[in-house]
Amino acid sequence: MPRLSEVIAALDALWPPSRAEQWDAVGTVCGEPDAEVTRVLFAVDPVQEIVDEAVELGADLLVTHHPLYLRGTTTVEAGTFKGRVVHTLIKNDIALHVAHTNADTADPGVSDALAGALDLRVTGPLVPDPTDPAGRRGLGRICELDHPETLREFAARAASRLPSTAQGIRAAGDPDALIRTVAVSGGSGDSLFEQVRAAGVDAFLTADLRHHPASEARERSPLALVDAAHWATEWPWCEQAAAQLDAISERRGWGLRTHVSRTVTDPWTAHAPSVTSPSTSGAPN
Numbered sequence: 001m002p003r004l005s006e007v008i009a010a011l012d013a014l015w016p017p018s019r020a021e022q023w024d025a026v027g028t029v030c031g032e033p034d035a036e037v038t039r040v041l042f043a044v045d046p047v048q049e050i051v052d053e054a055v056e057l058g059a060d061l062l063v064t065h066h067p068l069y070l071r072g073t074t075t076v077e078a079g080t081f082k083g084r085v086v087h088t089l090i091k092n093d094i095a096l097h098v099a100h101t102n103a104d105t106a107d108p109g110v111s112d113a114l115a116g117a118l119d120l121r122v123t124g125p126l127v128p129d130p131t132d133p134a135g136r137r138g139l140g141r142i143c144e145l146d147h148p149e150t151l152r153e154f155a156a157r158a159a160s161r162l163p164s165t166a167q168g169i170r171a172a173g174d175p176d177a178l179i180r181t182v183a184v185s186g187g188s189g190d191s192l193f194e195q196v197r198a199a200g201v202d203a204f205l206t207a208d209l210r211h212h213p214a215s216e217a218r219e220r221s222p223l224a225l226v227d228a229a230h231w232a233t234e235w236p237w238c239e240q241a242a243a244q245l246d247a248i249s250e251r252r253g254w255g256l257r258t259h260v261s262r263t264v265t266d267p268w269t270a271h272a273p274s275v276t277s278p279s280t281s282g283a284p285n
């Protein structure tokens with residue numbers, strides 16, 4: 001059985017903490033370095049529901065994409081929801097480790113997993129990491145489809161390949177426009193419009209697109225937008241990460257059991273399709 005410190009060292013080699021953004025909070029949140037690790041659970045969000053799942057599973061290590069504490073704290077009192085998470089983890093001897101922006105820009109990273117889920121061929125990073133001489137690391141990915149699809153078909157592909165959420169898939173653009181090249185970015189992507197336009201792709205698949213950036217992007221170019229739930233765009237990374245740790249475990253004879261949480265932790269839980277146009281909705285008269 002490997003020690004937690006050995007497993008963390010292997011994870012840090014996949015996603016070096018030094019490559020995280022300065023504002024980010026990655027690495028080990030809690031855990032005993034000398035504790036033995038048998039079961040590892042991968043999930044997007046370190047929320048109570050996931051921690052309870054880790055307890056039920058008998059996991060020794062929970063690896064999440066999102067940090068528990070991004071901005072620091074002065075308390076882990078169990079009456080706070082994050083404090084409750086910390087207490088549950090420590091009482092059950094479960095370590096928590098976070099790989100966030102260091103996993104986004106890794107090779108393979110979060111957007112490779114997103115591209116893989118849709119069977120897209122990655123041609124390179126959308127925002128290359130200047131410190132990578134091979135040019136393989138960076139934020140987002142530029143991809144090609146194996147055959148052109150209409151925006152309608154491509155949105156349907158995203159809806160069928162990504163895990164199901166209440167939001168589903170939103171698209172902006174001519175539904176019959178042909179899509180050959182796509183920029184993808186797991187998580188919130190509307191800060192990347194400039195790079196997406198420069199890449200000259202037909203569509204941009206990401207999450208959390210806001211009204212103004214999306215509206216401006218549509219006015220400036222025929223770029224089609226495909227917006228999925230934030231959680232859904234990052235969940236494929238959990239499977240990719242678990243497979244990476246499985247390969248390491250096999251090589252080193254660790255015998256780790258890895259699991260990927262299927263719990264949907266996207267905060268949006270319901271969706272009501274609109275049925276009225278502006279002329280028929282609103283206050284009477």
Ligand SMILES: [Zn+2]
Pocket residue numbers: 066186187188230234
């Ligand atoms: Zn995210």
